[in-house]
Amino acid sequence: QSALTQPPSASGSPGQSVTISCTGTSSDVGGYNYVSWYQQHPGKAPKLMIYEVSQRPSGVPDRFSGSKSGNTASLTVSGLQAEDEADYYCSAYAGSNNPYVFGTGTKVTVL
Amino acid sequence: EAQLLESGGGLVQPGGSLRLSCAASGFTFSRYAMSWVRQAPGKGLECVSVIGDIGIRYADSVKGRFTISRDNSKNTVYLQMNSLRAEDTAVYFCATLWNYAFETWGQGTMVTVSS
Numbered sequence: 001q002s003a004l005t006q007p008p009s010a011s012g013s014p015g016q017s018v019t020i021s022c023t024g025t026s027s028d029v030g031g032y033n034y035v036s037w038y039q040q041h042p043g044k045a046p047k048l049m050i051y052e053v054s055q056r057p058s059g060v061p062d063r064f065s066g067s068k069s070g071n072t073a074s075l076t077v078s079g080l081q082a083e084d085e086a087d088y089y090c091s092a093y094a095g096s097n098n099p100y101v102f103g104t105g106t107k108v109t110v111l
Numbered sequence: 112e113a114q115l116l117e118s119g120g121g122l123v124q125p126g127g128s129l130r131l132s133c134a135a136s137g138f139t140f141s142r143y144a145m146s147w148v149r150q151a152p153g154k155g156l157e158c159v160s161v162i163g164d165i166g167i168r169y170a171d172s173v174k175g176r177f178t179i180s181r182d183n184s185k186n187t188v189y190l191q192m193n194s195l196r197a198e199d200t201a202v203y204f205c206a207t208l209w210n211y212a213f214e215t216w217g218q219g220t221m222v223t224v225s226s
Contacts, residue, residue: 014145035214045218091158091213102148
């Protein structure tokens, strides 16, 4: 199972928006509405930010939003804040045989 | 509050074995599928094993060498790792699976495979 493709980096100034893409195949991203996104600060465990493409867990700010079109999912962070600087990973369900694949990760920098 | 606490990591020689444990608290453990996700130094995330309604699944990179199990009476999930290789060096996280997402994560335990 190959990793999903994300851009290595993305950046924006405070208050601006940044969008991260996550490209897979019809067997994972495109095949199910089970794409999730994770934020990871250095030395910390990942934190779930989005599940089922666009749903936010309780406590996640509405500045974080998700969408999907075909085999590509996207995470948008609006109104960037300093604490949003972190690594972001997507993940997708890929069927019962090899169920979960992660993206390559994107480092978001707040300028 | 749901919490997960991993233990059992350490330094092991190539070809050796380790057993990781993940103790859960603050939620009904038996109702959740569980997973082990690893992260090699400076690298991305990889789901190595899942145990739940779909049964047991392994990443191709660990199939035949790693075994996942759980003891619902002890609220604990395990990862038995045999025939360890240098490329298994990573932080190993356990995580709950909820709505096809990794919801709650432990703090991780470091496994280093080196002679």
